[in-house]
Amino acid sequence: MTVRHEDIISHFQSFHLMGHNNRVNSVWKGMWVAILSEICSYRNKVVFIGRIVDVEEIFSLAQLKG
DSSP, X not given: OOOOTTOHHHHHHTOOOTTSOHHHHHHHHHHHHHHHHHHHXXXXXXXXXXXXXXXXXXXXXXHHHO
C-alpha cells in the first residue's frame, strides 16, 4: 500500500499492525500522533522563532508527549 503525504487520514490508518490486538494498535497510533504533533509544533518554532532543527530534541519531546 502506498500512502501519500498529502493524505493524513490514510497515513494514520496505515499505522495498523496486522496480527496485534486493539491495545497494541492504540499505543502504536498514539506514538504516531505524538511524533507528528511534535514535528508540527517544532516546525512552527523553526519558521516563526528562527529555531535550529534538532532531530534528537524533537524525538525527546515526542517521547514526553507519548
